[in-house]
Amino acid sequence: MTIFIQIRDLRKTYVMGKSTVHALDGIDLDIIPGSFTVVMGPSGSGKSTLLHLIGGLDRPTSGSIVVDGEPLEKMDENQLAEYRRKMVGFIFQSFNLVATMNAAENVGFPMRFARTTNRERRTRSMELLKRVGLDDRALHKPTELSGGQQQRVAIARSLVNQPKIILADEPTGNLDTASGYGIMQLLSVLHKAGHTVIVVTHDPRMQHFSTHIIYLLDGRIVSEAEYQAASTFDFAETSEGETTHES
């Protein structure tokens, strides 16, 4: 099977004062083209860091990420910018829409850095807004849209440069249950359209749409069993603590 994204011994270390935090501690991972990978893990497990490194938003401390045969660590700043522009579409938890631009302008924003004409930009933005069901909201500013609608605009924006990879960091984190579910369905549609989707989430419902699930704990990939055990252990420990306190 072809490997689209190959990650080997990936490490990311942050030095905070005198303490050192290993956000990623030796990740090995292969992602096949057209897959829908969900990365699960508690806060601080390193899942967002992993997503940022795959997206070229940050550089690893060591290890390698090879995307479509190109090692990211060998790219300079301009090449990384081009990689982000052409290969990757980002979806963020807090949408990151520009408040002063309307929906269509927000969708077309990445195209401003891709030497496209105004007309192309407008046509493409409207097409994508229609695809996410917001063509009637094209001229609305983000503040005039609901959270779910804002995330749909962000998804449309992530698609504007026709990237092969969609990276979503907690895309449903700021949404209510119904809106969150709608976003999951939309991501599933993108996956079915051929995009390689990687989603970092806490939301267990996302697993129903995925082809692969990765569990992260303390910067390492663990098995589902280990992950469940860790979650249960945490819970048991807390309960025990409370019991002890009561007695």
Added chain:
Amino acid sequence: MRFIDLLRLILDNLGRRKGRVMLTAIGVVIGTASVILLISLAIGLQKSATSNLWGISDLRRVDVYPGYSEAPVMMEVGRSSGKGDVPPGMKILTPQTIEDIKALPGVTLVTPKQGIYGQAVLKSGRLENYPWIQGVDLDDIGVFEYPMQGGVTTLERGQAIIGGWVAQQFYDPKQRPGQDPPAQPDVLGQTLRLVLTKWTQDGVMINKTVNIKIVGIMSQAQAEQDSVMFVRLDELTAWNEWMMGSRINYNRDGYNQLVVRAEDPDQATEIADAITNMGYQASTSQSVVQGINSFFIVLQVVFGGIGAISLLVAAIGIANTMAMAILERTREIGLMKAVGATNKDVLSIFLGEAAGIGFIGGIGGVIIGWGGSLLLNMVASTFMPSNPYGGTQLATSTPGWLPLFALVFATLVGIISGLYPSLRAATLVPVNALKYE
């Protein structure tokens, strides 16, 4: 990123923060306006000064005075004379000097100018006047090219031509305090009395009165000729001899001054240099004009520098505004980078915004500076006296290059002030920028 997209993005971004952009630009407006206004003022003063100077003095004229230099003395000096000793080492102006200077190439006229050695009062009825009496060895003072208020420029014995100011300065010696000054007599064509006064060795005052007809009055020009009364040199020499009680020999005593005229104004400086080399003192309007010009260039630099201080303050304002904008828009910068903007794109956007503030302020400053300059001229033309020589009477003068220069300078100030904040924005790590709260 296409240039047109960059421009649109910059304009959109500036439009998003109109209030702050305008407030920051006001600093640049004040700076640019003061640069334009102050430099215009310096140029205006220069033009006004030099044009007036060119009006009052003939560019072909060289004034020659006795030399006090250490240069070798060509003739014997230092013997006693009626008017006192000629200081040793002084090089006096003699009839021979006139011949020597006449021999210089490009010289068309050399004529002596001589003052009176004692007191002389001009009387019209009971009114009196103390003109600056100058004897000239000319039949016609027209060669000096002084504009005339009335009368003729030809001069004979028993005649005088007076300056415009002299004609207005007759006073009543018996006038009491609080009394109105007397009406000025119309002296043109009138024969007045010139009373010469000398004292004997015993201290006895002796007066001599000569009749003199005023045949011409020169126009007032705020210049040396205003207070002059020109008479024939031979007549003045006779009066001086009466005052000194001895014969005057110009070969021995020398003239006060020689007036030299060059064929062409461009030769005036050369002739002056040649005369200086002969050991005399020579000055031309040209050298005065050059001196004044270099003074005004210094003035322009100083004035421009004062204006530039306000631009410096404005530059700090721009730097502060851009630094604040970058803090506020850190997440937006992160987003730009996440969607594929290069460091150069981000740098161009923020530098463009800073340049935009400079440019907007520059435009405002040019309008206000230029407008203020025109306004000052209107005020000046209303309140400043007109120049009889037609010289420009402008308070300010704004050359075409100045607003253009100021606009480019203001934009450059914007770019330079925005450089540090923009570089910071461009080099932000995308993930850190996106996480910024």
